[in-house]
Amino acid sequence: MKRVAIIGAGPAGLMAAEAALERGARVAIYDAMPSPARKFLMAGKSGLNITHSEDEAIFRSRYTAPDGRLAAMVEAFGPEEIVRWMAGLGIETYVGSSGRVFPVGMKASPLLRAWLARLGKGGATLHTRHRWKGWDGNGALLFDTPEGEVRLTADATILALGGASWRRLGSDGAWADILAARGVEIEPFAPSNCGFTVDWSTRMLAAQEGAPVKGVALTAGGRTQRGDFVITRAGIESGAVYPLSAALRQELAGSGAATLLVDLLPDTEEGALAARLGGAQAKDSASNRLRKAARLDAVKIALLNEVTKGAPPKDPATLARLIKALPLTLTGTAPMDTAISTAGGVAWDALDDRLMLKAIPGTYCIGEMVAWDAPTGGYLLTACLAMGRAVGADNR
Ligand SMILES: Cc1cc2nc3c(=O)[nH]c(=O)nc-3n(C[C@H](O)[C@H](O)[C@H](O)COP(=O)(O)OP(=O)(O)OC[C@H]3O[C@@H](n4cnc5c(N)ncnc54)[C@H](O)[C@@H]3O)c2cc1C
Incomplete structure (x- = not known):
């Protein structure tokens, strides 16, 4: 034996x-x-x-x-x-x-x-x-x-x-x-199937740390993943982020930063979104326009404001394009010990x-x-x- x-x-x-x-x-x-x-x-x-x-x-x-x-x-x-x-x-x-x-x-x-x-x-x-x-x-x-x-x-x-x-x-x-x-x-x-670091502003963290960003489509390295992710103190983690970690890790190794494209409304076509934004009431504030016409929730509006430094574009077509492909800069991977694998x-x-x-x-x-x-x-x-x-x- x-x-x-x-x-x-x-x-x-x-x-x-x-x-x-x-x-x-x-x-x-x-x-x-x-x-x-x-x-x-x-x-x-x-x-x-x-x-x-x-x-x-x-x-x-x-x-x-x-x-x-x-x-x-x-x-x-x-x-x-x-x-x-x-x-x-x-x-x-x-x-x-x-x-x-x-x-x-x-x-x-x-x-x-x-x-x-x-x-x-x-x-x-x-x-x-x-x-x-x-x-x-x-x-x-x-x-x-x-x-x-x-x-x-x-x-x-x-x-x-x-x-x-x-x-x-x-x-x-x-x-x-x-x-x-x-x-x-x-x-x-x-680290693989891991979170990534983002230099969030203190304002973003104060309001959105721990918030889930639901029903988005994330794209990196030519691959798109639908699902949710979570805003953490260090950056982002969870579901939709993990499958993209190999591509993001590669981009980080090459240039020290990686861009994750976030489609905040994957089920809405860009043209239709631009039309909705264009038809919004002129008297509405920028965030009311995003909430009512684009139907973005608070965390998605906060993300848009974070990436555009509080000044999202006013032109409906440009704004719609950004909502469909919001470039979020990742600065590194989360610590290896926290990675799924x-x-x-x-x-x-x-x-x-x-x-x-x-x-x-x-x-x-x-x-x-x-x-x-x-x-x-x-x-x-x-x-x-x-x-x-x-x-x-x-x-x-
Ligand atoms: C939070 C979390 C959720 C996950 N969810 C999923 C999921 O849903 N689906 C999925 O496919 N994968 C998931 N994974 C990944 C999956 O659990 C691992 O890939 C898998 O357990 C690896 O199996 P393994 O047998 O190779 O090693 P491990 O499961 O890591 O086992 C290795 C063993 O070796 C022992 N060991 C290490 N060094 C020594 C030593 N020197 N002497 C004696 N013993 C030693 C350890 O104590 C351990 O028991 C998840 C991982 C985490 C952390």
């Missing part, structure tokens, strides 16, 4: 454990935290968008990875397989209006409970409070535990240590130095076709710790589960 050590009890590691168990391996799972899958549980707090129901080819195009290895894994264990797998754990799913797939209960905890019970029944052992530190001189795995240092050997080691955000949930990226010291190429971490990590060149580290035979890497990127929408969890499935099944 092959002994497989899985380090990191997030979704990628747990799925690798399940697949290895099914293939008859003896499986031990280790995690630094006092309990497993804390980030997965946190994802459940916002509904657990576990995958997406869109067309397969579009689904696969969401991933940024240098070759077809990730796409092949997601093709083998993608949205349909995930829904079936959840049903096998007694968790029903539904497709939201945006095509995103959620568990009916909108939580991760029932799924995790059923999953851990099945893994335990299958013979996997889970060792929490085991912080992996690397290898000793003889190649044994080294852990810090409450009982002191522990050394262990395994026939195969699957690292599923996560990215470098939300360190309080366990994903601190500290593993990068351990692997780099063994000659593994690591791409620098970068991180780009960067173990370079694909450091891995062979089975995701084994070329520099450390018998050791594999899966999940967010590998250098791929994807927007929110269920793509992150799908890829983590698919990688776990592929590598776990390979280690029988």
Whole structure:
């Protein structure tokens, strides 16, 4: 019986454990935290968008990875397989209006409970409070535990240590130095699916901090995303911003600033809007005109005033054009620890076709710790589960 050590009890590691168990391996799972899958549980707090129901080819195009290895894994264990797998754990799913797939209960905890019970029944052992530190001189795995240092050997080691955000949930990226010291190429971490900083005026913050800007269309790098975002003390964050983060990050890296085009009224055609603005009562104040004729709410009017320094254009056609494409200047990314996910990590060149580290035979890497990127929408969890499935099944 092959002994497989899985380090990191997030979704990628747990799925690798399940697949290895099914293939008859003896499986031990280790995690630094006092309990497993804390980030997965946190994802459940916002509904657990576990995958997406869109067309397969579009689904696969969401991933940024240098070759077809990730796409092949997601093709083998993608949205349909995930829904079936959840049903096998007694968790029903539904497709939201945006095509995103959620568990009916909108939580991760029932799924995790059923999953851990099945893994335990299958013979996997889970060792929490085991912080992996690397290898000793003889190649044994080294852990810090409450009982002191522990050394262990395994026939195969699957690292599923996560990215470098939300360190309080366990994903601190500290593993990068351990692997780099063994000659593994690591791409620098970068925040992904993250908020961005904006130099808001004190007036804007005093009136609008925490306000949601609803029903807008955001455009960056040629991609448009509809949805909402939130004005924060530091800048902007949430839903519609996250999917554009790769494009915005690239623009920021090039020029130190990025422009996000905000269509404040995506369902209103520009000509019709200009006509409405032109027909407004001459006696109306500028903000009354925006409220009544353009039907903008207070936070959208505040945004328009912020960008135009309190002087929105008077000409109806110019004003309509601006409302349809308001250029908001972003000055940077929000701190990495607040990002939903991180780009960067173990370079694909450091891995062979089975995701084994070329520099450390018998050791594999899966999940967010590998250098791929994807927007929110269920793509992150799908890829983590698919990688776990592929590598776990390979280690029988
Ligand atoms: C607020 C929030 C909401 C999210 N919502 C969604 C969503 O709806 N849909 C979606 O697809 N994705 C979502 N994500 C992202 C998703 O949760 C992650 O991409 C996913 O959990 C990554 O899985 P992983 O198994 O690779 O790593 P992780 O889940 O990060 O797990 C890594 C594990 O490794 C352990 N570990 C790290 N270092 C060590 C060490 N040295 N020794 C031992 N153990 C160690 C950690 O304690 C942790 O348990 C969300 C993330 C956040 C923060």
